[in-house]
Amino acid sequence: MTEKFQIVNTGSALDGAAAVPSTPRGIKHRGGAPNPSAIALAERFSGAVLNSEVVWGETTVLVDSAHVLAIMQWLHDDPSERYEYLSDVTAVEHRDYESPIEVVWHIRSLAFRRFLRIKVALEKGAPLEVPSVWSIWKGADWLERECYDMFGIRFVGHPDLRRILMWEQYKEGFPLRKDFPLRGRFSRSEQLSQALAQNPEAKYSMEELTIADAFEDLPADMRKRLDAGERTGE
């Protein structure tokens, strides 16, 4: 039998009245007490923190994308912050075309029972790139892949940034971008003809075909097509 784990208790860094959380009531639209981490961030990374606001009781810190990795690392490691849990990585594109695309991280400090939203604004026109936080939280792996898949934001430093929900050969673009029509970019007939042209045999990626020399076992014509760069499966 394996050795038993020590139980990690949440709120372990708190004591007294703060240790008993309760349902938030009467939350104001704007204003209210900010998360203490936001104040600490503004002091420590004064040049990189662009804005900090409290909306509906949740603190949002807008930071500079060049420093986001250092900020996240500090939030994760510092004993007075301990943001060890990454809830979500996502992006927001506003309907106003001029406003930048925002990458949003929702992080939690289980020991202090804090919740913080970190944002980075990416101007349109420039390449959509932010540092990956995969090196800090392994949970960012799929979340960043999904964000790349849906918005086309490249997470620099992600070990395996490829599409996750759409298939690898998906050519229509990034579905959650506002310039992507609800019904898809291609016409129904184009989508249908593409689907019919798929080769149902080639359902492995080239990486997977390296296993057990599976590539060598394929029929000769398929090998030739794959060599020529044709990809039909994921």
Next chain:
Amino acid sequence: MATGNRTIEVELSTTGLDAQGRPQRIPLVTGGNARDLDLLPAVTLEPELEGDHMLINIGPQHPATHGVLRLVLELDGETVVRCIPHIGYLHCGFEKIGEYRQYNQIIPWTDREDYLNSVGNNVAFALGAERLFGIEITERCEVLRVIAAELSRIISHLVWVGTTCVDMGAFTPFLWSFQERERVYDLLEAWVGARLTTSATRVGGMAADVPTGWVDGLRQFIRNFPHTIDEVDRMLTRNGVWVGRTVGLGVMAPDEAINWGLSGPMARASGVAYDVRKDFPYLGYENYDFDVPVGTNGDVYDRYLVRMEEMRQSTRILQQAVDRLPNGPVNIDDARIILPPKSKATSEMESMIHHFKQVMEGPRPPVGEAYVAVESPKGEKGYYMVSDGTSKPARWRIRPPSFVNLSAIPKMVEGHLLSDVIAINASIDIVMGEIDR
């Protein structure tokens, strides 16, 4: 040769009891071991295929993948060397569609995403939208939503227990748990008229108050349900086959579980006492007396124990909620958000205007954003909504717990046997509707 010299001891519930009254422990001798003991005749071993690995594909249409999950496995003999998951076969673009719908129109989509927990999703979405609108719901609505969320947790865990048993070759607990699930669905049907796709909540209230006598039906369920749990418990918890197929599989240490973003029973089985209901309460959960079960081994067996105990705790919460269910209105008193009664809408001018404005334009929250997380049966389910002041969200994001939990599957299965992949995959409790959305 004596490399595979291992003895497995399991408790077989079918054998007799020892002097202490506990199931007799029988050492099972593995094949390699048996040869050492000269129990088996010398056999010609298969030639050693050094480094020659096999590529095997599971799914997407495979009953043990609980939907349309596809796993590409690299095997060395029967041991998994590498696991490459593929998802997206059920991708529907819920988040995109949500940007074209008013808030109340999104609620039917939340039914269909984690379809084993539809009422719980309705509650979570309504909470998120209400944060965005700045609405405080009524006391009765709050308690009704707790009842809905806990019933939903029970049915989701019942499906989990049932289908996992089928994956491991046990059929009887599946029938028991699905029978009990039917009783919950009967209650939901009596409440909102639908069983699976409930759409039970509205922004600012519920679709309907519970009908007369419904609470008595719920009380009866609360009385009878623990017996079913006990039966499943007796059938599985000390069952030799069940224990042998679940103990020590897919272990995640607490720090790994946190780092990989695991939540819900997955995190708690690994010894991380993170429960959104306790740590970031909503719906007044701090006023209910319930415990959070936490495992210490982080394996499939502990996940099973955690889920079984959670069903018991949910029953406790239900009992308290039924006892304190206050009288009063279910919906808030705001004509801009809650539809007027049909009779008034057709007879009073003002009500008709409100009805028209709400249906045609929809209520408009102020500019802002909110991330509201609830403890769904799978873990931390979050709805992140961004409003630009119009009646439709500029962005509606679902934080799917089973998506993040599933992302750790390569780490959990690598090094285990192919047959254990099924057990580990089942233990994550995935719902592909939620993962692909």
